[in-house]
Amino acid sequence: MDLPTGTKAEESKVAGDNLAQLGKAGAVLMVCRTCGKKGDHWTSRCPYKDLAPQTDAFVDKPPASDTTVAAPGAGKAAYVPPSMRPGAERASGSDMRRRNDENSVRVTNLSEDTREPDLLELFRPFGAVTRVYVAIDQKTGMSRGFGFVNFVNREDAERAINKLNGYGYDSLILRVEWATPRAT
Template structure:
């Protein structure tokens, strides 16, 4: 089809009297972005003011630098309290997360155990890796978080 120089919407019936918005000139591309938080204006996350501590990771925007161990080969019946008790014998456990199936609620065979002190986490990893628990042999490594 040969080009007639007309835009496709120019030839559509019923659109003859519609005024088209002006095209953005190249000189407008270097203009500063509109201020964040203006009325009825979407502001992309990369341009939002982050001084308020906005973060997806933790409340207050603090980065999570806890020494964390990944524990695999745990039974699907293992609960957070079981692991907190098991690893708590080495020192203070800050948090425990057991991976669970969303629908069935059973464990997926892995967990993360976070400690407040890296030396305690190291000692727990050395002592718990290869240990039998609930008829399974635990695999304990550093988490890559």
């Protein structure tokens, strides 16, 4: 049976010779990782793989001395995170999490329906607000009745306390006072 040109049988015969055809067509040839030559073979079909030296380690593996530093007083080398290595700046991690509690206001007697955008809307007229937090019960998803508002300026926070302490909000009378700093 004669098959017309371009059939699957002819295509499969040509498919094994793709690399040679690519080289002739002027396409970019791959570099063999075993022998390092550009050519008509890839690493898995390298004719020189039996002659190449066997290596057990990865080429890109970093030397052990870069990731381990001997801990003071320890006999073995132990991993030391980059932030703890000699010469690393210490202030970056802990200072980023610290916030300015001096301008923080505690709001109590909030209704169960109060959310952070509600408190932001209530306190924004007094000045720039940096953070709003409403305590939410994990099981019910409802407000626990208190929250915190942090202001940029202490004067703005003081004005908010003076105006909103005793203010009727959502059928309840709010209690607004300076927040006591957390004990660390």
